[in-house]
Amino acid sequence: MSRVKKIQEKLVERKLDAILVTSPYNLRYVSNFTGTTGLSVITKDTAYFVTDFRYTEQAGEQAKNFSIIENKGDILAEVANICEKESIEKLGFEEKHVTVSTYDNLEDLVDSELISASGLIEDFREIKEPKEIELIKRAIEITEAAYEYILDFIKPGMTEIEIANELDFYMRKQGATGVSFDTIVASGVRSAMPHGVASEKRVQKGEMITIDFGCYYKGYVSDMTRTFALGDPGEELKKIYAIVRKAQLKVLEAAKPGMTGAELDAVSRGYISEEGYGEHFGHSTGHGIGLEVHEGPAVSSKSDKKFVPGNVITDEPGIYIPGLGGVRIEDDLLITESGNQNLMTLSKELIIL
DSSP states (O other), rough: OHHHHHHHHHHHHTTOSEEOOOOOHHHHHOOOOSSSSSSEEEESSSSEEEEEEETHHHHHHTTTOEEEEESOOHHHHHHHHHHHTTSSSSSEEEEOOOOOOHHHHHHHHOOOOOEEOTTTTHHHHHHHOOOOHHHHHHHHHHHHHHHHHHHHHTTTTTTHHHHHHHHHHHOOOOOSEESSSOEEEGGGGGGGSTTTTTTTBBOOTTEEEEEEOOOOEEEEEOOEEEEEEEEEOOOOHHHHHHHHHHHHHHHHHHOOTTHHHHHHHHHHHHHHTTOOOOGGGOOOSSEOOOSSSSEEEESSSSSSBOTTTTTTEEOOOOETTTTTTEEEEEEEEESSSSSSEEOOSOOOOOBOO
């Protein structure tokens, strides 16, 4: 069944006459459109795609089976025209992706009742189709190759920014269209910062270095973290590394369909707490990835959603000690019918350069 057909069935279930799609990620998901300006109105019978003259030809090539409308004025005025033409009484909109200003304009233009439909498309996106999984795998292959390359590149005295830039450039050379997020390179005491975006600090012998990075490949992301040492980091950090590695492996062993995000989060959090470092693990164990680097389902103490085959999630416990350093290890896992498949292949043994 096509993605549009699935959405149309959901409209009936939610008692909506149509949905207005404005999120660029959801728009790409439903229409394959990769431009930067456009929106879609999907009714129970018809899918409309609205864009300006710069993208009408591209939309015609990418948004197959959509009725293409060129807006020459306010794009929301075309939404109003569609609603009038189709007698739309209840129009779903993506509450999390619409500004107050856009909502006010929409409310003034359309006679339809505006109803929040956030999550309607995102729920479909959580279950990856085979072709989506293949794109994620390719993004991961590029990321892993970049990690192996950077281990040979790093030398004492280099700045974190130099290392991050080299990683980013290498991934682009391998076919990536961009990075998943600002590459994190955090060395020494800065590795105690879970999101220590690369700085001018120079890496030194005896330091732990955490690198959290990923890339986009044809619209889909990878997300990988590895921590390694530049020379001997000392016994305490090596002990912490061993604990994080075991916690990460426990998640890999446990993840399966039917398990909730909270249950899986408790696997790593419980073990790290047993080892005495619970207060130093402050973030969730993971999150979903796909068209976005952070999407559902969550691997979090607050998530009661059960995993299903086709979910792709991260497995990334960590321990962070201010003034000393930190460790995080992350893989991307595919939930399967019987458990999970680790989409990453690189070793998680502590590397000391």
